[in-house]
Amino acid sequence: MSEKKTKRRDFLFTATTAVGAVGAAAVVWPMIDQMNPDASVKALASTEVDVSALTPGNTLTVLWRGKPVFIRRRTKEEIDEARKVKMEDLIHPEKDEDRAKDPEWLVMLGVCTHLGCVPLNDKGDYNGWFCPCHGSHYDTSGRIRKGPAPWNMEVPKYEFVDANTIKIG
Amino acid sequence: MSDHDYRPKSKVGQWFNDRLPLLTLANHLTDYPTPKNLNYWWTFGGILTFCLITQIVTGLTLAMHYIAHADMAFESVEHIMRDVNYGWLIRYIHANGASMFFLAVYIHIFRSLFYGSYKSPREIIWILGIIIYLLMMAAAFMGYVLPWGQMSFWGATVITNLFSAIPLVGEGIVTWLWGGYSVDNPTLTRFFTLHYLIPFLILGLVVLHIWALHVPGNNNPVGIDIKKPSKDTVPFHPYIVIKDGFALLMFMIVFAFFVFYAPNILGHADNYIEANPMVTPAHIVPEWYLLPFYAILRSVPDKLLGVVAMLSAILILAVLPWLDTSKIRSAVFRPLYKQFYWILVADVLILGYVGAMPAEGLYLLIARVATAYYFLHFLVILPVLGFKEKTLPIPLSITEPVLGGSPNLATARNKESKIE
Numbered sequence: 001m002s003e004k005k006t007k008r009r010d011f012l013f014t015a016t017t018a019v020g021a022v023g024a025a026a027v028v029w030p031m032i033d034q035m036n037p038d039a040s041v042k043a044l045a046s047t048e049v050d051v052s053a054l055t056p057g058n059t060l061t062v063l064w065r066g067k068p069v070f071i072r073r074r075t076k077e078e079i080d081e082a083r084k085v086k087m088e089d090l091i092h093p094e095k096d097e098d099r100a101k102d103p104e105w106l107v108m109l110g111v112c113t114h115l116g117c118v119p120l121n122d123k124g125d126y127n128g129w130f131c132p133c134h135g136s137h138y139d140t141s142g143r144i145r146k147g148p149a150p151w152n153m154e155v156p157k158y159e160f161v162d163a164n165t166i167k168i169g
Numbered sequence: 170m171s172d173h174d175y176r177p178k179s180k181v182g183q184w185f186n187d188r189l190p191l192l193t194l195a196n197h198l199t200d201y202p203t204p205k206n207l208n209y210w211w212t213f214g215g216i217l218t219f220c221l222i223t224q225i226v227t228g229l230t231l232a233m234h235y236i237a238h239a240d241m242a243f244e245s246v247e248h249i250m251r252d253v254n255y256g257w258l259i260r261y262i263h264a265n266g267a268s269m270f271f272l273a274v275y276i277h278i279f280r281s282l283f284y285g286s287y288k289s290p291r292e293i294i295w296i297l298g299i300i301i302y303l304l305m306m307a308a309a310f311m312g313y314v315l316p317w318g319q320m321s322f323w324g325a326t327v328i329t330n331l332f333s334a335i336p337l338v339g340e341g342i343v344t345w346l347w348g349g350y351s352v353d354n355p356t357l358t359r360f361f362t363l364h365y366l367i368p369f370l371i372l373g374l375v376v377l378h379i380w381a382l383h384v385p386g387n388n389n390p391v392g393i394d395i396k397k398p399s400k401d402t403v404p405f406h407p408y409i410v411i412k413d414g415f416a417l418l419m420f421m422i423v424f425a426f427f428v429f430y431a432p433n434i435l436g437h438a439d440n441y442i443e444a445n446p447m448v449t450p451a452h453i454v455p456e457w458y459l460l461p462f463y464a465i466l467r468s469v470p471d472k473l474l475g476v477v478a479m480l481s482a483i484l485i486l487a488v489l490p491w492l493d494t495s496k497i498r499s500a501v502f503r504p505l506y507k508q509f510y511w512i513l514v515a516d517v518l519i520l521g522y523v524g525a526m527p528a529e530g531l532y533l534l535i536a537r538v539a540t541a542y543y544f545l546h547f548l549v550i551l552p553v554l555g556f557k558e559k560t561l562p563i564p565l566s567i568t569e570p571v572l573g574g575s576p577n578l579a580t581a582r583n584k585e586s587k588i589e
Binding site: 032037065066067068114115117118119131132133134135147148149150 | 329331333345346347349351352359448452469470471473475527
């Protein structure tokens with residue numbers, strides 16, 4: 001076989017394989033992507049919550065995108081406790097001022113960042129939340145203080161539509 | 170093996186066999202030379218085949234009544250339990266059948282560990298077995314989600330969230346697995362689909378597992394290579410068929426005890442409460458057969474490392490044939506390995522126990538020690554033992570120690586010389 005012929009055949013093999021691979025990927029991708037959230041799931045993007053009945057020291061739990069959201073009306077002591085914590089004591093350092101724009105209201109996903117359980121209110125070593133599944137302790141700002149969870153509980157996008165209504169999402 | 174010269178007696182048989190040699194296969198399976206010293210620990214292969222068939226048959230019949238929808242799944246399971254003719258029986262067989270399946274597979278695996286069945290030339294059989302075991306865990310986990318009770322829902326949440334430990338792409342993978350932002354209807358329907366598919370994948374792998382077994386033939390309690398066929402072997406039928414059949418009967422008594430007298434003892438009461446995404450049960454535990462790995466997961470205080478440790482604990486088994494450096498297969502001739510083997514058994518049982526307990530205080534400490542020992546066994550003790558251990562002399566054939574009346578060769582030879 002001459003050298004020229006070998007090169008021509010190599011080119012054909014490579015080109016055919018490349019086109020075949022692209023074709024296969026184009027067929028495989030829809031099969032994979034069909035498992036991602038569909039249009040109807042994505043459509044349920046926001047929820048409005050009436051918080052007028054919530055008194056300080058209590059938590060309201062609402063469902064948003066299939067997940068619980070904690071709305072906590074914090075007491076003076078809880079706010080003070082959250083604000084005086086030093087950043088170097090935190091596993092995932094975040095200022096309470098950044099997590100609760102209005103210090104009285106803490107809004108966050110009630111989902112433990114370890115493996116997704118719902119933490120319990122007013123429990124744990126830091127007077128905040130305690131996850132019963134694998135023992136993560138959160139403080140009064142929902143920040144992880146002890147246990148296997150890597151991050152603070154997530155603060156979703158939310159806003160006060162009026163004095164008594166929070167819109168989540 | 171006598172396969173090659175097999176010829177069916179009838180003309181029709183010959184005609185058929187020339188075109189599709191199924192009769193040759195049947196002849197191979199009946200005549201298959203089996204070591205004559207196989208003990209009852211070797212009957213679990215047959216028992217496991219029975220378990221797989223039972224799960225497939227009961228699963229198919231349950232699927233005729235079950236509705237895979239988040240709003241209806243829980244009620245449809247109650248409908249099976251109360252309305253469907255014998256629905257309670259079929260569901261209890263299926264649910265307890267999963268536990269029986271794992272009970273048998275653990276005995277099967279620990280038998281291999283004791284007698285060194287994973288060693289050359291049986292590595293492929295072993296690895297196929299580990300893949301089957303992984304698929305069994307996936308099938309069992311997804312099956313547990315289908316009744317859509319509280320444990321179903323939160324078990325699914327916790328296990329799928331394991332993937333969120335993967336850096337960068339973790340969260341995306343979890344959303345993809347869920348088909349949403351939490352475990353919900355899309356998750357349930359895909360779990361049902363996969364739960365239906367996996368048993369058939371297992372069935373295919375079982376065929377490969379047995380095929381790979383029939384190449385070198387069975388290992389045996391003395392762990393030596395034997396000539397096949399020879400004085401050391403008996404044909405599979407009727408000898409092993411009868412022995413397997415008797416063991417299966419004994420196993421079915423245990424199985425029936427659970428189904429008829431304690432059908433919920435291995436389950437969790439919380440799973441008779443319908444799934445509620447707002448409330449996590451106070452104490453989440455997986456089914457008993459996953460507890461040792463759950464204990465390993467919880468014993469590591471870091472999320473990613475915990476997941477890595479748990480997966481490594483399973484995957485380490487796949488490389489076991491190369492971690493165990495000893496040339497001697499059976500623990501009968503390995504006095505030190507035999508002791509470490511029983512320590513490992515105890516270690517795994519302890520992990521299972523602490524996996525069911527809250528992850529705090531003394532339990533957490535025990536879980537950490539037991540986890541460390543588990544890895545120590547496979548990564549340090551086994552490789553070193555192969556070089557350090559003084560093994561006992563192995564017999565030249567199965568018949569030798571039998572004639573002498575002891576599996577220990579030295580004793581056997583002594584006795585033989587006394588007889589002479």
